Amino acid sequence: MADQTPKGPASYFPSIEKKYGRPISEWQALVRSAYPAKHMELVAMLKDEHGMGHGHANAIVAHTLAADRP
Structure with a gap:
């Protein structure tokens, strides 16, 4: 059975959602709204x-x- 534990940046997502009270999708939308920074x-x-x-x-x-990288 494969390990389902998130790796890399995604491993932070549960603690980010808990600490800042917003889902990752909202943070990603906020980042995308600031492109092309x-x-x-x-x-x-x-x-x-x-x-x-x-x-x-x-x-x-x-x-x-x-x-988002092509």
Whole structure:
């Protein structure tokens, strides 16, 4: 049986949802609304405007950008 534990940035998602009270889909929509900003600009936006910690912000941005990469 394969291990179903999330790996990489997605491993942070349960704690992000619990700590900040919003589903990951909302955070991803927020990141996408700020395109075409660069990775660290998006991380800074989540930190500065939403009080998110660096690791959590980076995980959301990295996962969202990877999902949207052609």
